[in-house]
Amino acid sequence: MAIKNHILGFPRIGARRELKFALENYWSKKITLHDLLVVGKTIRHNNWKYQVDCGLDYVTVGDFAWYDHVLNVSMMINNVPKRHQIEDESKLNLDTLFRIARGSIVIDKNCSASEMTKWFDTNYHYIVPELSCDQNFYFAWKAILEETDEALSLGYTVKPVLLGPLTYLWLGKVKGISFNKLDLLEKILPIYKEVLTKLSRRNIEWIQIDEPILVLDIPTQWKKAFLGVYKELKNNKIKILLSTYFGDIHSNIDIINKLSIDGLHIDLVAGKYDICQLHNYFNEKFLLSLGIVNGRNIWKTDLLKWYTKLKLFSKVKRIFWISTSCSLLHVPLDISLEENLTDFVKSWFSFGMQKCLEISILSRVLNKKLNIKEIHRWIKPIDAYKSSNIVNNIVVQKRVLQISSDHMQRKNDFTIRSAIQKKKLNLPILPTTTIGSFPQTIEIRQLRLDYKNKKISQSDYENSLKIHIKNNIIQQEKLGLDVLVHGEPERNDMVEYFSEYLEGFVFTQYGWVQSYGSRCVKPPIIVGDISRITPITVMWSKFAQSLTNKPVKAMLTGPVTILCWSFPREDIPKERIAQQIALALRDEVSDLENSGIDVIQIDEPALREGLPLRKFYWDNYLSWAVKAFKLCSSGVKDSTQIHTHMCYCEFNDIMPAIVDLDADVITIETSRSDMDLLEFFKTFKYPNDIGPGVYDIHSPNIPTINWIEKLLIKAVEYIPVQQLWVNPDCGLKTRNWMETLLALQNMIQATKNIRKKILKK
Numbered sequence: 001m002a003i004k005n006h007i008l009g010f011p012r013i014g015a016r017r018e019l020k021f022a023l024e025n026y027w028s029k030k031i032t033l034h035d036l037l038v039v040g041k042t043i044r045h046n047n048w049k050y051q052v053d054c055g056l057d058y059v060t061v062g063d064f065a066w067y068d069h070v071l072n073v074s075m076m077i078n079n080v081p082k083r084h085q086i087e088d089e090s091k092l093n094l095d096t097l098f099r100i101a102r103g104s105i106v107i108d109k110n111c112s113a114s115e116m117t118k119w120f121d122t123n124y125h126y127i128v129p130e131l132s133c134d135q136n137f138y139f140a141w142k143a144i145l146e147e148t149d150e151a152l153s154l155g156y157t158v159k160p161v162l163l164g165p166l167t168y169l170w171l172g173k174v175k176g177i178s179f180n181k182l183d184l185l186e187k188i189l190p191i192y193k194e195v196l197t198k199l200s201r202r203n204i205e206w207i208q209i210d211e212p213i214l215v216l217d218i219p220t221q222w223k224k225a226f227l228g229v230y231k232e233l234k235n236n237k238i239k240i241l242l243s244t245y246f247g248d249i250h251s252n253i254d255i256i257n258k259l260s261i262d263g264l265h266i267d268l269v270a271g272k273y274d275i276c277q278l279h280n281y282f283n284e285k286f287l288l289s290l291g292i293v294n295g296r297n298i299w300k301t302d303l304l305k306w307y308t309k310l311k312l313f314s315k316v317k318r319i320f321w322i323s324t325s326c327s328l329l330h331v332p333l334d335i336s337l338e339e340n341l342t343d344f345v346k347s348w349f350s351f352g353m354q355k356c357l358e359i360s361i362l363s364r365v366l367n368k369k370l371n372i373k374e375i376h377r378w379i380k381p382i383d384a385y386k387s388s389n390i391v392n393n394i395v396v397q398k399r400v401l402q403i404s405s406d407h408m409q410r411k412n413d414f415t416i417r418s419a420i421q422k423k424k425l426n427l428p429i430l431p432t433t434t435i436g437s438f439p440q441t442i443e444i445r446q447l448r449l450d451y452k453n454k455k456i457s458q459s460d461y462e463n464s465l466k467i468h469i470k471n472n473i474i475q476q477e478k479l480g481l482d483v484l485v486h487g488e489p490e491r492n493d494m495v496e497y498f499s500e501y502l503e504g505f506v507f508t509q510y511g512w513v514q515s516y517g518s519r520c521v522k523p524p525i526i527v528g529d530i531s532r533i534t535p536i537t538v539m540w541s542k543f544a545q546s547l548t549n550k551p552v553k554a555m556l557t558g559p560v561t562i563l564c565w566s567f568p569r570e571d572i573p574k575e576r577i578a579q580q581i582a583l584a585l586r587d588e589v590s591d592l593e594n595s596g597i598d599v600i601q602i603d604e605p606a607l608r609e610g611l612p613l614r615k616f617y618w619d620n621y622l623s624w625a626v627k628a629f630k631l632c633s634s635g636v637k638d639s640t641q642i643h644t645h646m647c648y649c650e651f652n653d654i655m656p657a658i659v660d661l662d663a664d665v666i667t668i669e670t671s672r673s674d675m676d677l678l679e680f681f682k683t684f685k686y687p688n689d690i691g692p693g694v695y696d697i698h699s700p701n702i703p704t705i706n707w708i709e710k711l712l713i714k715a716v717e718y719i720p721v722q723q724l725w726v727n728p729d730c731g732l733k734t735r736n737w738m739e740t741l742l743a744l745q746n747m748i749q750a751t752k753n754i755r756k757k758i759l760k761k
């Protein structure tokens, strides 16, 4: 039996981010709906054609999304929150979809967008379904059928893909009256059934249903629900390929083996499976789709290794397909577009299109339709890679070996340090500060662009930046902030900026990956040992400090965040990469200290994001992540104050690790949850200083003095006032100056009022 091949999904943004630009032009009314639809259609057609041209047996349809694939399901089942519905809209349309994703100011004020959050452990964000028990569910948005027909009419063998009902509900959030999310199954399953029936009337053999929650430790009730759901969905005319990814399914295998499905996709890259045991492990009735090409990283697949393994596996005479580990949504589209990378470096990578080719080559060789030489020709010259001086830096390797626990420990503990710092910095109680960035105006962006395009000289660029920094300092002094920042005008992105000054990274021109909606990111690629070429931030911080007598806080991006937001190399463990980045940053910290900077903030917004999906692996991760932070921050004198900042996350469950960081001050996001986090500090005594964000910088609303005072009063109840700082909950780069000044003015006035009250007591 021939081995078939397919992918779980293709990038949908277009080779030149066509979808992004079309969406943004449509939203700003520069193009019509018709123009937008044409762009979407063209992307889909190109994607399908490519899959066929490179020899995939099925064209995957339904992976396209105007904004997000979870939102697609919300639309499909009419799960449109009331505030996004318009009376005179008889049918759901694209504008409904965009209202859910982006909110709307047209209808009324209360039409805020639905929440967005991270898709499992990736950097993709989905629109969180809002679940309420009185929703009128029905098959409303028929894109899945339309796109299937579109592909069928082009003559393709189509495999539609749908996000499964259980994963959909798992990812949703209950709104209004509380109820068990599983209660909604009886309302949404009929819609899934209807879709399956309608698809089965078309010329379709397989449908892929994604249930990635099967890689998590799910509660028994949810496990059991799988049995009922897939029994219900069983349709004699269409086969179900249940797909799992981002990990292994060992913890749910008992249930999975009992499901009424025809095929099972497993992720052999993120999941630990013994290929020799696969046959015994899974229900023999299941066709197995083996995800062997990494959909999460950009390195070429070792096809020879897989050829040998699969050859062995094929001896057990079980029908199997080969595929990508997960959707290719998480990798860029085409390495061949890159003009700035050498052919040698390019030869190491496979982007989405090349990954399809890998699958095709491997299956054709296994099916004896292609000579094995093609595999040898394809694979990366691993020896050349390993011995390359782009990869190896002996000095760094030696330094890593010399890391000892002394490097990860401040000289004295916090109580001693804190007293010394208080004396040196001479700060009032409730010191005020900000998180680092000040408004990134059009002028600043243009300046950086002009410099990048060599339209202005380095000295003109630097002088202009200095003007912005000077203005930031003047504004902060006028406001009366206690610890100032230079404002980060030189930074485009907090990871890209640093990696450009570090050896061991390469950068693409077109390596865009969808982050959410029309937003894409271009993660740097870690190819080798990492070292610092030159001081990175010292000049700016030193300049800012020269303008004022108040302490200026320097800003660095931490090792875990740099690692999490890049494509990592795979020949050494992540822990080692983190150590290398930490050593490079340790040098930066030391240079900052030596140039007269007394306060240094090391941002780690990705610390929590990097957490493995299963709790079992948390301790190991947290242990090396914390060590990396301490390695870069512990080499300073007692008098140097180390800050860290984290945002977008729940901290309660990793609080012990946060304490272990031993930062002198942590500033965290709390304002969006009305300082719910503070409750936690009733019982948990955080030992060092802490600045719970007192207002939400993501919103243009100006917080009132009264509101901030209330929050501070609440904060003082839970955290000793000597340990409390006052600050916004994140950087101010997305706000304009007007909003920034008004909000900070109120923050400072509120702080002054509270200080007075406290001193009176």
Ligand code: GLN
Binding pocket: 435, 436, 437, 494, 555, 603, 605, 645, 646, 647, 730, 731, 732, 733
């Ligand atoms: N220092 C960064 C800033 O102020 C922090 C950004 C972040 O937390 N994501 O912009």
Ligand code: ZN
Binding pocket: 435, 605, 645, 646, 647, 648, 729, 730, 731
């Ligand atoms: Zn933040």
